[in-house]
Amino acid sequence: MSLSSKVRTLKELPLYLPRRFSAAQRQRNRRNAARPPAQGIVVGLLAQVCGRLVKAGEEALRIPERLPPSAQRVQEELKSRGYPHRVVETEETTRSAEEAARAVGCGVGQIVKSLVFRGRDSGRPILILASGANRVDVAKIGKLAGEPVEKPDAKFVREHTGFAIGGVPPVGHPERLQTYIDEDLMRYGEVWAAGGTPNHVFRLAPNELADMTGGKVAVTK
Secondary structure, rough: OOOHHHHHHHOOOEEEEEEEOOOHHHHHHHHOOOOOOOOEEEEEEEEEEEEOEEEEOOOOOOOOOOOOHHHHHHHHHHHOOOOOOEEEOOOOOOOHHHHHHHHHHHHHEEEEEEEEEEOOOOEEEEEEEEEEOOOOOHHHHHHOOOEEEEOHHHHHHHHOOOOOOOOOOOOOOOOOOEEEEEEEHHOOOOEEEEEOOOOEEEEEEEHHHHHOOOOOOEEEO
16 A cells, blocks of 8 residues: 555544755755754754645655554553654654754754753753754753753663653653753744654644643753
8 A cells, every 4th residue: 555545544644744855955955054963962853844745755754554662652652642643654764963854855953853961960861852953052951950961871861761862752751851942943833753763753833842741942052
């Protein structure tokens, strides 16, 4: 069964993607949006839908017959909270902002990076959802958190989020994470969140991101 026929049979999933840019246009988009990389560990990505909206094609997303365990946990968490979003599969991995930009054909500035920090005094995890166009200011994060922060290792990320780096979603963690959301993300109408693996995402609005995480919208750059 083709993806287009699957979409027609899944009326609850009005899935759309950005129009496919030419290679030259994608290169210009990435060059124009390029900024210094943010500190911290990228553990998930959101991609803002850009350009003219068209129906999804097989090149960009797939609706899998069966989700891997990590992605299935995210799907079940969304369902239990009453969100109708479907976790879908990307053709390309989205471990970095650049990879996510290529996957959706948008500039790096339209990617939301999830960064995990650790409180230096308390040892608690702190989740930052930042625009790919912005460099996170560690000192500002420390002021928001009320203590200095530092970069953790991969073991710390998995222990406190339940997911491996590259696929950490905004929900489904074993504990509630202190979360701050880059205010620049709120200007977009629609974003894509990591769905449990580097190849799985789901669509949502920025205000839903704030609601489901309980995160505080703040200046993080």
